[in-house]
Amino acid sequence: MRFLACLLLLQTIISAAEAWAQRLPIFNGKDLSGWHADVPEKDKNPDIGPSFIVRDGMLVSLGRPLGHLITDDVYENYRITAEYRFPGETGNCGILVHASTPRALYDMFPKSIEVQMMHENAGDFWCIVEDIAVENMVARRGKKEDWGVTEGKNRRILNLTDGSENPAGEWNEMVIECFGDRVKVWVNGDLVNEGFNATASRGQVAIQAEGAEVEFKKLELEPIAGLTP
Template identity: 65%
Template structure:
């Protein structure tokens, strides 16, 4: 009887610990305006009449695709799970979620220093290294010859995902979940585990969404902080 009670208490303790590891989730946009975000769009520096590529439309956060740039959170985040629900409005194209973003325009005078989680149709969940790096199993298979790896210029910065054919048809909603915990980044697309990187060279930063040529609608961008649990002594 005592043994069963002990097992039950241990199980309850694990459940409570797991629940305690997550804080309250919050939406990163309010459906009305871009409060909490700022845009970095190089073309807008040159042309005062250039269109702002990030808008709120019918309660959705929309990346119009052009001119190219990034919508960046004002806040810096660390240890979290991010859920993004998105769809390409008219035709498949390119976009991305950047995690651990920092120095703006660090690559090609456009991309902030970061790890990009690709959203491009048929490639959702790939990693792109932008002046930061990350490690995955089978690196040479998924990234190419080691001597060509790098985080800038013409180096091999793309790390292919593990699973193919996970996106929904164009016009349907996709769900991407990105978990950043310590030096690891994990990615799921529509419930399928598609990538897992370790030894990331950065573990905190802003979150950014791209305008990269294609119109993309976002109906959900929700962040759930994760509290790292430390082993108890005893």
């Protein structure tokens, strides 16, 4: 019995190690295969320029026209590693996890949980018709009666740290871990946010075009399996 238990444990460890070793190239460095753009302005002006391009092997969000680049595939229990920078003027951008219904908020944003990338605010959560809880909710989200996930509600949840980002123009590493109903975020090695009781646990991944140009020189996704939340 003891031998069988050890064998099962070994198999579990091997399976977990194999899962962790898998890195799915959700961006292949060549083109936007596996992604599709949702840019509302294109509904009326289909000839408007792109919001997302590949340049020098990097995925680039040009910031405008406003919209989202969304994976074709749906993911569950995964970790995203992104290396990004604002090459020019800093501004707004974000990575959306557990994305689903398109244009669910303000006829623009897909139903999701946004991990903010805006300079000096990286790691904030924004609830977009999905919700998530954190410790010290009142201090980090404001009065409970103002909380919500739709237009006009307090959807922002402040991160845990100041000063985790590198100076403007330099590269940052953001790691987003989604497992079960929990989402954890690190910026340059610092744990900057941790949420639980998320109302979604699977979905697409989306990158925003929200006003500022952002370069991604690394964008990887790896599954998390065989571990406990």
